[in-house]
Amino acid sequence: xxxxLFALGLILGSFFYTAGCRIPLRISIVYPRSACSxxxxxxSWAELIPVFSYAVQRGRCKSCRRKLSLMYPAAEWFTACLFxxxxxxxxxxxxxxxALLFLSLLIIVTVTDLHYMLIPDKVLLFFLPFFIAGxxxxxxxSWYAGLAGAVCGFLLLAVIMLVSKGGIGGGDxxxxxxxxxxxxxxxxxxxxxxxxxxxxxYGACAQLVGRLAKKQPxxxxxxxxxxxxxxxxxGEELFSFYIHLASG
Numbered sequence: 032x033x034x035x036l037f038a039l040g041l042i043l044g045s046f047f048y049t050a051g052c053r054i055p056l057r058i059s060i061v062y063p064r065s066a067c068s069x070x071x072x073x074x075s076w077a078e079l080i081p082v083f084s085y086a087v088q089r090g091r092c093k094s095c096r097r098k099l100s101l102m103y104p105a106a107e108w109f110t111a112c113l114f115x116x117x118x119x120x121x122x123x124x125x126x127x128x129x130a131l132l133f134l135s136l137l138i139i140v141t142v143t144d145l146h147y148m149l150i151p152d153k154v155l156l157f158f159l160p161f162f163i164a165g166x167x168x169x170x171x172x173s174w175y176a177g178l179a180g181a182v183c184g185f186l187l188l189a190v191i192m193l194v195s196k197g198g199i200g201g202g203d204x205x206x207x208x209x210x211x212x213x214x215x216x217x218x219x220x221x222x223x224x225x226x227x228x229x230x231x232x233y234g235a236c237a238q239l240v241g242r243l244a245k246k247q248p249x250x251x252x253x254x255x256x257x258x259x260x261x262x263x264x265x266g267e268e269l270f271s272f273y274i275h276l277a278s279g
Contacts, residue, residue: 036118037111041081044110047135048103051142055149070095081107110138113260120264125169132161133213133263137256140206144252150202155209162213171215184211184219203251210259218266225258226251 050060065073072094085104092099117130136158140150166177185208192199211219230251237243262269 032123033115033118036114040111040114041107043114043135044107044138045081045103047110047138048106048142051139052146054139054151054154055143055147070097081111106138106142110134113138116264125165129162129165129169129213130263132158132165133210134260136209137252137259140202141250141253141256144202144250148200148248148250150200150206150252152202152205155205159209159212162209166212176215177212180211180213180215180219181208182211183216184208184214184223187219187223198248199251203255206252206255210255214259214263214266217270218262221266221269222255222259222262225261226255227258229257230254 046060049065053060063073070092072092082104085099088099090099090101091097113134114131117127117134121127121130136154139154143149143151143154162177171177171180185204188199188204188207192201192204207219207223210222214222233254234243234249237249238245243249
């Protein structure tokens, strides 16, 4: 099963990256075929084998020999590793279905935010009914747990957006609402805490090396994705560890 999840992640990782690049531009995610960003030559099937094609071609277009973006194989490999981690964590259960959806959403919005500083509503609306269905077959505990998590996640980011006067975008707020639906209150609180730490650390480091000016906005979805993934896969263990420290 883990091998299948890894292979599925490799395949879908490339698709997710393409979707993330095209959706904000309102370009179909299936047509036209993938092409070189420089010479626009359509890629053959041999050039679309995840990771392998990039390695064989030494990261260059077969037609014009220009250097290709490392983001494609990185997205493929990262998605494959995350899908495999979900398989290890949840096994062949209904929760694995929710996990794969959850990871897929976060990968796509990370790409859209990195490229366009945008989290499209259509992406959130696409995944929303699947999360609702997933929580029907794999409930969090009570019937209202997902709804409570969604409200909590939405309000947490909404308050920050109001206090910071636009420091957080509306897309981040809506994204955290969807994340709360999938995680529930306890895990969405952990996700929020981790996301803030990761985002603050990135902002400080980027300013230190001169890649980010003071008060310059930066894409926050990658930090949200990282914090939410850690919370989803290991949040219960982190919470237990914290309680142990607090009580000891």
